[in-house]
Amino acid sequence: MxxxxxxxxxxxxxxxxxxxxxxxxxxxxxxxxxxxxxxxxxxxxxxxxxxxxxxxxxxxxxxxxxxxxxxxxxxxxxxxxxxxxxxxxxxxxxxxxxxxxxxxxxxxxxxxxxxxxxxxxxxxxxxxxxxxxxxxxxxxxxxxxxxxxxxxxxxxxxxxxxxxxxxxxxxxxxxPIVREEDGLAMSSRNVYLQPEQRRQALVLFSGLRLAERLIREHHGEMEAAVVKEALVKHISEAPLAEIDYVELLTYPSLEPVNRIAAEAEIIIAVAVRFGATRLIDNAIIQIPKRNDMK
Amino acid sequence: MxxxxxxxxxxxxxxxxxxxxxxxxxxxxxxxxxxxxxxxxxxxxxxxxxxxxxxxxxxxxxxxxxxxxxxxxxxxxxxxxxxxxxxxxxxxxxxxxxxxxxxxxxxxxxxxxxxxxxxxxxxxxxxxxxxxxxxxxxxxxxxxxxxxxxxxxxxxxxxxxxxxxxxxxxxxxxxPIVREEDGLAMSSRNVYLQPEQRRQALVLFSGLRLAERLIREHHGEMEAAVVKEALVKHISEAPLAEIDYVELLTYPSLEPVNRIAAEAEIIIAVAVRFGATRLIDNAIIQIPKRNDMK
Incomplete structure (x- = not known):
């Protein structure tokens, strides 16, 4: 080399x-x-x-x-x-x-x-x-x-x-995103995290999984705002977390989504600060077309 | 081909x-x-x-x-x-x-x-x-x-x-710029010019030559404003000419020049409208260093 x-x-x-x-x-x-x-x-x-x-x-x-x-x-x-x-x-x-x-x-x-x-x-x-x-x-x-x-x-x-x-x-x-054993997305910035911040930082991953589950349970038939609300609530339960953004957009065009079903591919993206450290994570989801779900 | x-x-x-x-x-x-x-x-x-x-x-x-x-x-x-x-x-x-x-x-x-x-x-x-x-x-x-x-x-x-x-x-x-026999810089837009505009368009070339001569006569020791003024006056003698700009700048950095002598390489650049047709032309001049001129 x-x-x-x-x-x-x-x-x-x-x-x-x-x-x-x-x-x-x-x-x-x-x-x-x-x-x-x-x-x-x-x-x-x-x-x-x-x-x-x-x-x-x-x-x-x-x-x-x-x-x-x-x-x-x-x-x-x-x-x-x-x-x-x-x-x-x-x-x-x-x-x-x-x-x-x-x-x-x-x-x-x-x-x-x-x-x-x-x-x-x-x-x-x-x-x-x-x-x-x-x-x-x-x-x-x-x-x-x-x-x-x-x-x-x-x-x-x-x-x-x-x-x-x-x-x-x-x-x-x-x-694809590579994650720590517990789900935290690998990032060079993870090294900044204090132990308690590191523990609470798991809300990004668990929140994304929650949002994904919610969408799949509803077969993609729901308002984006409902998903975002659930995700914000989940992340906010970590006292050290300060949300920068929680968004649900089309991928890769990154345009706003109101109702999910119409979209073929969406991204749920989050940015959260723990002290001075800003972490990002996301999940890209293929919503099956309505016909495929029957 | x-x-x-x-x-x-x-x-x-x-x-x-x-x-x-x-x-x-x-x-x-x-x-x-x-x-x-x-x-x-x-x-x-x-x-x-x-x-x-x-x-x-x-x-x-x-x-x-x-x-x-x-x-x-x-x-x-x-x-x-x-x-x-x-x-x-x-x-x-x-x-x-x-x-x-x-x-x-x-x-x-x-x-x-x-x-x-x-x-x-x-x-x-x-x-x-x-x-x-x-x-x-x-x-x-x-x-x-x-x-x-x-x-x-x-x-x-x-x-x-x-x-x-x-x-x-x-x-x-x-x-280098390629010119018509009479000095007009070649341009695809020259075809727009009416005969009288075409005749008067020669002021771009003759003006640039005038400016260049002026600078050389003064061995580059002069205010840029004096050169610009002479050039504007020359171009304005063509009744159909509307000046867009007449500038004297460093080349290729295109920064303002006040007094010429200090600059190694300058551009005199003009843009002039004849009716709806906008023509540009320029002369890039090496001003010899003061020592070289003695």
Whole structure:
């Protein structure tokens, strides 16, 4: 496994691999590091589908708001490299901020629509930062496929829209959420949680399961507001939980849903703060068509 | 010369050329058609520097304002194909609007800074449209080099900035302005001009020459305002000319210039309306350093 810090070296390494191995499929797993089993599952998918697996680790300042956790975002290079190697990465790309932004970028890639609700509403500018850095990484690596975790389902929707709109020749591969034993979605930010916050954070997962059960019990025939209300009530039972949003939208178009039945695919998405730590989680549900349920 | 209307066919044709010819250099000349000798010079540059020359002809609705000339923009496919062939294009890519925008695009590429003065001020949204469609064309063709005319010097500055900021692996090759015998810069829009407008349109070129002479006579030691004033006065002598802007800026950063001497490279840029027709022209001047002039 090669560890590379500079764009020119990365391009040379990929060029060399192509020259040596002929037509190869290059997979990119873009991350912000502090890797966990969720990231490992992305690397394993890439390993199965590609000949050359590039992992990028870059905490992108552009996607953090001024009061967010860019400075204190957890980093552990040594542990990341060990996990990357075990999960089958061929190249780890670890650029510095000045390597990625030689001068402050004047160019922004913006995706309208899908980036507006959910995290887009509470984190203005976040998805511009994501779309811009992902475009840069795609241009640097020129992968055939890129692997993203569905915990950031809105990010997957935004990147898919961007790739489609801009004719970017990269296959976007969404990968399922990986969870701790007790159901908490894996996140680099889980490390921020105090023990009691960690315990109460389970309401995200249990709430999503509750909502899903409710919808299935009603065969999808119900008002979205009823589901949201039950979910808000459930999460609010955790005294340390402060709800940022609880939403039920179409997926991947992320449009409002009033009555559920009409929708083929929906997402129940939540963002909840425990102290300064903001956690997100979601469930994407296929509502069978009415005919299928009879 | 192949004429191709669909993205998938274009990609297949380029893939085939690469498979047959090995490592080839692909050149892209993006245009809006109604080709003239200026476009021919771009194709000829591409022909000299590249193995496969792709000309795109696409009148991009995204870069036209609601009151601009998208609908009436001149088109002549037959003439364009003849010129393309004579100038050495291998492939002409002629997509429809729905081929390029299968659905309305939600993704926008924006370049701040260099797009704000000049045409950016009088044509809001124009450069977003340019940056977005050029990004799409780059993703579709994946050229090694792309050729742009310096008549649209601000466009060259914006695309260069974008390529740099987004790590797009394309060399941007700016090509000199090509002029009619009498000095009028070649433009597809010249066809709109009535005979008397056409005659008076020469003030753009003669004004730029005047400004340049003035600067050189003063060895670059003068206020930008004095140059602008002389240029405005000269253009205003044409009764049909309505000035949109007359500016003197740094190039390619397009920042304001007060006193000229301090600047290594400046652009004198003008936009003038004759009736409904808006013409632009410019001169990029290297001001020798003071030491060089002694």
């Amino acid at each position: 090669q560890v590379i810090h500079h764009i020119s070296e990365l391009r040379a390494a990929i060029r060399l691999a192509k020259a040596e191995q002929g037509r190869i499929r290059v997979g990119l797993v873009p991350t912000m590091g502090f890797l966990h089993r969720g990231h490992a599952s992305l690397l394993e998918s890439a390993r199965r589908q590609c000949d050359l697996v590039v992992l990028s680790i870059f905490v992108n300042p552009l996607q953090f708001g001024p009061n967010e956790d860019f400075e204190r975002y957890p980093r552990n290079e040594e542990q990341d490299l060990a996990l990357a190697k075990a999960a089958g990465a061929d190249i780890v790309f670890l650029p510095s901020v000045t390597e990625m932004y030689t001068r402050p970028t004047k160019t922004t890639v913006s995706v309208a629509g899908v980036t507006e609700p959910l995290c887009g509403a509470s984190r203005p500018g976040h998805f511009d930062g994501v779309a811009t850095v992902v475009t840069k990484l795609f241009n640097i690596v020129q992968p055939d496929a890129a692997f993203f975790g569905l915990k950031d389902a809105q990010q997957v929707a935004a990147i898919t829209q961007m790739v489609d709109d801009l004719n970017i020749p990269v296959d976007i591969v969404p990968c | 192949q004429v191709i209307h669909h993205i998938s066919e274009l990609r297949a044709a380029i893939r085939l050329a690469k498979a047959e010819q090995g490592r080839i250099r692909v050149g892209l000349v993006p245009t809006m058609g109604f080709l003239h000798r200026g476009h021919a010079s771009l194709l000829e540059s591409a022909r000299r520097q590249c193995d496969l020359v792709v000309l795109s002809i696409f009148v991009n609705p995204l870069q036209f304002g609601p009151n601009e000339d998208f609908e009436r923009y001149p088109r002549n496919e037959e003439q364009d194909l003849a010129l393309a062939k004579a100038a050495g294009a291998d492939i002409v890519f002629l997509p429809s609007v729905t081929e390029m925008y299968t659905r309305p695009t939600k993704t926008t590429v924006s370049v701040a800074g260099v797009t704000e003065p000049l045409c950016g001020a009088s044509r809001p949204g124009h450069f977003d449209g340019v940056a977005t469609v050029v990004t799409k064309l780059f993703n579709i063709v994946q050229p090694d080099a792309a050729f742009f005319g310096l008549k649209d010097a601000q466009q060259v500055a914006a695309i260069t900035q974008m390529v740099d900021d987004l790590n797009i692996p394309v060399d941007i090759v700016p090509c």
